[in-house]
Amino acid sequence: MSKKVRTAVTPTREENFPEWYQQVIKAADMAENSPVRGCMTIKPYGFALWENMQRIFDGWLKDYGVQNTSFPLLIPLEYISREADHVEGFATECAVVTHHRLEKNEDGSALVPAGKLEEPYVIRPTSETIIGEAMSRWIRSYRDLPMKLNQWGNVMRWEMRTRMFLRTSEFFWHEGHNAFANEEEAVADTTHILNLYDKFFKEYLAFPGIKGVKTPDERFPGADETYCIEAMMQDGKALQAATSHYLGQNFSKTFNIKYQNKESGEDFVHTTSWAFSSRMVGGLIMMHADDDGMMMPPRIAPTQVMILPILRDDADTDKIMAHAEATAQILREKGLRVQIDSRDMRTPDKMWDAVKKGIPLRVEIGAREADEGTLTHVRRDLGRDSKTTESLSDFGAHVQGILDAIHDDMYQRAKDFMDARIVDIDDAKALDKLFKKKHDGFARMDVAQLEEIGVQKAMEAHKLTSRCLPLADEGKKVLIGKAY
Amino acid sequence: MSKKVRTAVTPTREENFPEWYQQVIKAADMAENSPVRGCMTIKPYGFALWENMQRIFDGWLKDYGVQNTSFPLLIPLEYISREADHVEGFATECAVVTHHRLEKNEDGSALVPAGKLEEPYVIRPTSETIIGEAMSRWIRSYRDLPMKLNQWGNVMRWEMRTRMFLRTSEFFWHEGHNAFANEEEAVADTTHILNLYDKFFKEYLAFPGIKGVKTPDERFPGADETYCIEAMMQDGKALQAATSHYLGQNFSKTFNIKYQNKESGEDFVHTTSWAFSSRMVGGLIMMHADDDGMMMPPRIAPTQVMILPILRDDADTDKIMAHAEATAQILREKGLRVQIDSRDMRTPDKMWDAVKKGIPLRVEIGAREADEGTLTHVRRDLGRDSKTTESLSDFGAHVQGILDAIHDDMYQRAKDFMDARIVDIDDAKALDKLFKKKHDGFARMDVAQLEEIGVQKAMEAHKLTSRCLPLADEGKKVLIGKAY
Numbered sequence: 001m002s003k004k005v006r007t008a009v010t011p012t013r014e015e016n017f018p019e020w021y022q023q024v025i026k027a028a029d030m031a032e033n034s035p036v037r038g039c040m041t042i043k044p045y046g047f048a049l050w051e052n053m054q055r056i057f058d059g060w061l062k063d064y065g066v067q068n069t070s071f072p073l074l075i076p077l078e079y080i081s082r083e084a085d086h087v088e089g090f091a092t093e094c095a096v097v098t099h100h101r102l103e104k105n106e107d108g109s110a111l112v113p114a115g116k117l118e119e120p121y122v123i124r125p126t127s128e129t130i131i132g133e134a135m136s137r138w139i140r141s142y143r144d145l146p147m148k149l150n151q152w153g154n155v156m157r158w159e160m161r162t163r164m165f166l167r168t169s170e171f172f173w174h175e176g177h178n179a180f181a182n183e184e185e186a187v188a189d190t191t192h193i194l195n196l197y198d199k200f201f202k203e204y205l206a207f208p209g210i211k212g213v214k215t216p217d218e219r220f221p222g223a224d225e226t227y228c229i230e231a232m233m234q235d236g237k238a239l240q241a242a243t244s245h246y247l248g249q250n251f252s253k254t255f256n257i258k259y260q261n262k263e264s265g266e267d268f269v270h271t272t273s274w275a276f277s278s279r280m281v282g283g284l285i286m287m288h289a290d291d292d293g294m295m296m297p298p299r300i301a302p303t304q305v306m307i308l309p310i311l312r313d314d315a316d317t318d319k320i321m322a323h324a325e326a327t328a329q330i331l332r333e334k335g336l337r338v339q340i341d342s343r344d345m346r347t348p349d350k351m352w353d354a355v356k357k358g359i360p361l362r363v364e365i366g367a368r369e370a371d372e373g374t375l376t377h378v379r380r381d382l383g384r385d386s387k388t389t390e391s392l393s394d395f396g397a398h399v400q401g402i403l404d405a406i407h408d409d410m411y412q413r414a415k416d417f418m419d420a421r422i423v424d425i426d427d428a429k430a431l432d433k434l435f436k437k438k439h440d441g442f443a444r445m446d447v448a449q450l451e452e453i454g455v456q457k458a459m460e461a462h463k464l465t466s467r468c469l470p471l472a473d474e475g476k477k478v479l480i481g482k483a484y
Numbered sequence: 485m486s487k488k489v490r491t492a493v494t495p496t497r498e499e500n501f502p503e504w505y506q507q508v509i510k511a512a513d514m515a516e517n518s519p520v521r522g523c524m525t526i527k528p529y530g531f532a533l534w535e536n537m538q539r540i541f542d543g544w545l546k547d548y549g550v551q552n553t554s555f556p557l558l559i560p561l562e563y564i565s566r567e568a569d570h571v572e573g574f575a576t577e578c579a580v581v582t583h584h585r586l587e588k589n590e591d592g593s594a595l596v597p598a599g600k601l602e603e604p605y606v607i608r609p610t611s612e613t614i615i616g617e618a619m620s621r622w623i624r625s626y627r628d629l630p631m632k633l634n635q636w637g638n639v640m641r642w643e644m645r646t647r648m649f650l651r652t653s654e655f656f657w658h659e660g661h662n663a664f665a666n667e668e669e670a671v672a673d674t675t676h677i678l679n680l681y682d683k684f685f686k687e688y689l690a691f692p693g694i695k696g697v698k699t700p701d702e703r704f705p706g707a708d709e710t711y712c713i714e715a716m717m718q719d720g721k722a723l724q725a726a727t728s729h730y731l732g733q734n735f736s737k738t739f740n741i742k743y744q745n746k747e748s749g750e751d752f753v754h755t756t757s758w759a760f761s762s763r764m765v766g767g768l769i770m771m772h773a774d775d776d777g778m779m780m781p782p783r784i785a786p787t788q789v790m791i792l793p794i795l796r797d798d799a800d801t802d803k804i805m806a807h808a809e810a811t812a813q814i815l816r817e818k819g820l821r822v823q824i825d826s827r828d829m830r831t832p833d834k835m836w837d838a839v840k841k842g843i844p845l846r847v848e849i850g851a852r853e854a855d856e857g858t859l860t861h862v863r864r865d866l867g868r869d870s871k872t873t874e875s876l877s878d879f880g881a882h883v884q885g886i887l888d889a890i891h892d893d894m895y896q897r898a899k900d901f902m903d904a905r906i907v908d909i910d911d912a913k914a915l916d917k918l919f920k921k922k923h924d925g926f927a928r929m930d931v932a933q934l935e936e937i938g939v940q941k942a943m944e945a946h947k948l949t950s951r952c953l954p955l956a957d958e959g960k961k962v963l964i965g966k967a968y
Contacts, residue, residue, distance in 0.1 A: 034555070034556045034614070034618075035560060035563075035614070035617060036556040036558045036559070036560060036605065036614075039556035039557070039558060040556075041553070041554065041555050041556065041618060042553060042554040043553060044551035044552065044553055044633070047551075047552050047553050047554055048551070048552070051552060067528035067531075067532070068528065068531050068532070068535060069525070069526060069527060069528055069531050070525065070526040070531055070656065071518070071525050072518045072520040072523035072524075072525065072654055073523070073557075073607070073638055073640065073654050074520045074523060074579070074654070075520070076519060076520060077586070077594070077595050078594075079519075080586070080595060081594060081595050092585055092586070092587075093584070093585065094584070094585065094586055095558070095581045095583075095584055095605075096581060096582065096583035096584065096585070096586065096597040097579045097580065097581050097582075097607070098580065098581075098582045098583060098597055099579075099580035099582060099604075100577070100578070100579055100580065100642040101576055101577065101578065101580070101642065102561070102564070102576070102578055102580065102606065103576075110561070110562075110565060111561050111564060111565050111571065113580040113582055113604050115642075120583075120597050121520065121579075122586065123557070123581070123607070130518070130519070130520075133519060134518075134525060143827070143828060149528070153638070154557055154637070154638070156557065158584040158585065158599075170556055170557050170558070172554065343627070344627060
């Protein structure tokens with residue numbers, strides 16, 4: 001590709017990756033920091049992406065027999081206290097509701113909290129405890145199992161250092177909570193969900209990841225085993241993209257979730273929980289965007305095709321707009337999400353807007369195209385080099401193929417990037433040497449090495465964590481890297 | 485209809501309406517009170533209803549050009565303080581977040597709030613203020629108008645006396661917030677949205693309502709005009725089903741939402757806000773359910789057709805299940821939501837379960853039906869009297885017509901009920917007399933009568949409020965009644 005003399009986003013990834021990330025979000029108009037400490041406002045274009053992700057994956061969960069529910073936003077303090085590991089994991093970062101009223105202060109100049117609650121509540125950081133309490137009442141016999149529940153919603157973990165989508169105090173996710181009669185079914189559920197995530201990320205987000213299990217110190221508080229998908233961002237850091245936890249009988253014993261088995265004895269159920277969050281939007285940006293802005297994976301893009309009418313002479317406006325409408329109509333009939341940018345703006349500004357928003361395919365229609373029944377299209381991922389002029393009917397016949405090719409290429413680029421940056425090493429010395437040379441990627445080594453003091457020291461020195469034991473390596477290897 | 489000797493729900497509507505309401509929710513397994521004071525847990529069957537309502541109406545909003553967003557759950561105290569009327573309306577009932585951490589107490593026996601916030605936040609009771617603040621930055625010129633934003637989410641108003649769906653501390657809704665260049669467009673938007681609600685309620689929920697405007701004392705805090713839809717429940721009380729507010733320039737002046745107009749001067753925008761909430765689920769119950777449980781309007785029902793295989797003899801099981809599956813397949817191809825109840829339960833229990841859940845159409849398939857290629861169906865609203873046996877192919881050909889007839893009949897019954905209970909009266913004396921006789925409905929009188937001391941006294945004595953000035957009466961009449 002040709003050298004860029006000027007990029008739509010400043011700074012570039014190479015100049016300052018964290019700041020580039022913020023500027024991509026701004027350039028694509030996806031979100032902004034809100035006046036509420038640590039919380040973001042998701043703007044229409046960013047929210048449309050999240051809605052598309054929700055819609056697709058929600059359908060998959062329903063096909064798997066999961067039912068949506070809604071549990072309260074607030075959780076009694078006492079619930080959090082019950083599960084010891086859970087306390088350690090969450091107690092330090094919760095929003096606490098202590099009052100239920102506001103009153104004017106003495107001089108009437110401001111509102112102050114009043115109506116102190118006898119028992120404070122926390123805004124849910126996650127819902128295992130309150131769902132566990134409900135399951136203890138809802139599950140009576142083996143006939144009630146499996147019970148598969150999910151909710152889409154907001155949760156809150158008070159964060160000191162925040163970054164939009166990646167780490168915010170309030171964030172959005174789905175959280176699934178399933179209960180089973182035995183360990184075998186529960187573990188199978190945990191890995192089934194992990195595979196659903198992997199498939200969804202691959203097929204809709206063009207997002208390659210590595211399936212693995214977490215080491216004990218990186219597990220979810222209260223889990224027996226945490227499965228995860230780890231992905232590599234363009235700065236070589238890891239993003240934990242989704243997790244699926246096998247909780248064993250930890251929560252069922254704490255919350256007394258028992259069932260009458262077929263032999264008329266009583267057993268505790270085995271539970272799982274699993275989630276991905278709006279953090280994935282951040283992951284998509286850091287995996288796919290470039291120095292010109294966002295790059296939306298076509299199958300999830302809010303707008304898949306943007307049509308730009310190139311209006312130079314008023315006399316041509318009608319025929320150009322008519323041809324643009326006809327093009328949009330044909331694409332809509334194919335089920336594509338299409339827009340015509342008819343805003344009162346200069347054409348180059350519209351073009352750059354589509355680039356910065358990462359719209360997968362841009363179609364340009366000027367007077368000549370209108371006359372000839374053709375159009376010119378440009379792939380966002382390949383840029384001007386992919387510029388092609390063809391007839392509307394030819395384009396209509398293979399537009400889906402172009403979008404699929406963009407998807408495949410985005411996936412392959414990201415996968416090649418990741419694969420090239422996973423370096424096999426043997427020992428502490430090699431680990432230290434690798435990251436001293438500012439390795440932008442992961443190291444892979446025998447899992448037994450994690451016990452070595454030298455390895456632990458090198459990890460601490462370079463701020464590395466064990467990301468996962470890849471399933472592909474059957475638990476013999478560990479991936480080590482920096483992480484978001 | 486035949487006299488009922490036994491009802492599936494106890495007590496009946498006549499015996500104890502409020503308790504009947506709670507028992508219908510329990511019998512249909514839609515929701516339950518949660519361990520969190522004033523908050524409910526929405527169970528899968530109740531949530532599926534709410535999801536269907538969301539999905540349909542969200543599509544309509546998108547067609548109208550509304551874009552979904554997500555604003556923070558928490559609102560700075562200072563924002564609430566800015567708009568004086570808004571303070572009066574909301575300050576007394578907010579959940580207040582004052583701490584951001586939990587710590588173990590001195591003896592380590594419990595968790596206590598720690599990390600006191602310098603500035604407390606409230607959990608949003610509604611989002612006019614924080615959206616107003618954002619609009620003041622997002623709107624620059626007339627080119628940015630109209631701006632139409634919506635969000636689906638949870639809000640919280642601390643309630644002392646709660647009732648599931650109708651009045652809970654946390655509830656679910658959509659809240660729309662639009663901004664326009666002038667009053668004319670903003671008022672047109674307010675009524676357009678009101679008409680969308682009315683159409684949605686009528687066409688999907690079989691839910692008749694009266695469109696009107698609120699008297700000043702019943703207006704939304706901060707609104708210039710509140711439009712509403714008032715509906716009548718089966719106890720004759722009113723339910724405010726939806727509201728659409730014209731906010732004038734109240735919020736734009738408070739939050740400094742200005743735009744550059746075409747003449748290059750600056751103007752404040754005119755805003756609107758509008759909502760319906762999960763309260764509508766309560767409204768559906770109180771309008772349509774009967775002494776045997778819930779009655780779901782067919783177009784929004786989570787399950788539209790429930791197929792009951794009547795299994796008496798093991799030898800017949802295969803052919804009955806095969807016929808049930810074939811029936812389900814034909815209905816699914818028509819886009820209907822169908823289930824086969826193959827649970828390990830007695831047939832009468834399954835039958836009553838379908839009745840209590842209010843599934844619009846029940847199909848029974850036994851050995852004879854399987855042999856003959858027929859089925860027997862029963863309408864939930866008409867009961868056994870509507871029992872019909874016919875061939876699967878005949879049924880397939882007109883099942884949509886049956887569901888439409890159920891919808892139309894449910895709407896008409898509710899409308900007839902309401903129309904028969906709106907009594908025209910002239911003065912205070914007549915008002916007092918009407919409600920002394922325990923009138924279960926509304927009174928309609930000249931709006932000027934509201935000024936009369938006698939009318940005010942009668943309203944206070946009978947706990948009546950002005951519900952609305954119906955649009956149909958061009959502001960000359962007022963409806964008075966008890967309300968939820």
